[in-house]
């Protein structure tokens with residue numbers, strides 16, 4: 001009688017071990033077919049977002065007013081909703097993230113940390129960054145894709161993300177009021193700044 005009991009215990013152990021590994025490794029490689037569907041959606045949404053941010057930034061530089069620094073580099077709901085609805089009718093969620101984030105809401109989750117580590121590894125060893133990176137998460141009906149687009153700093157970005165000594169005092173002041181734990185300064189031109197993450201569902 002002792003034998004089956006031990007077997008039962010070991011099966012139970014094996015089962016919980018397997019479900020545990022499943023939980024911690026929900027990322028899998030997307031197939032070529034999945035990439036062919038997801039990449040163009042991600043490319044189009046990310047491209048339009050970058051365009052939108054750059055035109056807002058140009059307008060702000062022209063008017064010279066950076067007191068409301070928060071409004072310039074924010075992903076605002078209205079343009080995003082428009083960009084998504086013109087691209088796809090799938091469920092889409094957009095976020096930006098970075099290891100050196102300004103807004104704590106943009107701090108990376110465990111999947112984003114992996115994507116950031118991949119891009120930072122390449123960037124630190126002076127290698128060119130790929131245009132995109134796709135993670136497949138979950139399986140079956142709950143499967144979604146995380147499409148990532150790397151963002152680098154141009155000289156315009158340094159107005160608010162550069163060396164604090166070179167940021168105008170009024171800008172620095174309004175940033176530190178809004179984001180007392182800001183980590184997003186000290187960048188130089190052409191640094192890897194972070195990722196746009198576009199989660200694409202069914």
Ligand code: HEC
Pocket residue numbers: 057060066069070071072073074075096097098100101102103104106151152153154156157158159160161175184193194195
């Ligand atoms: C006028 C000031 C300003 C300029 C110029 C600016 N940013 Fe930002 N940036 C901010 C602020 C403020 C936030 C926090 C926005 C929020 O609350 O989500 C931010 C957030 C970000 C984030 C999200 C991660 C985080 O740190 O919270 C990224 C990525 C980013 N900026 C990249 C850029 C890039 C790339 C450029 C240049 C093309 C740029 N920024 C130019 C002020 C600026």
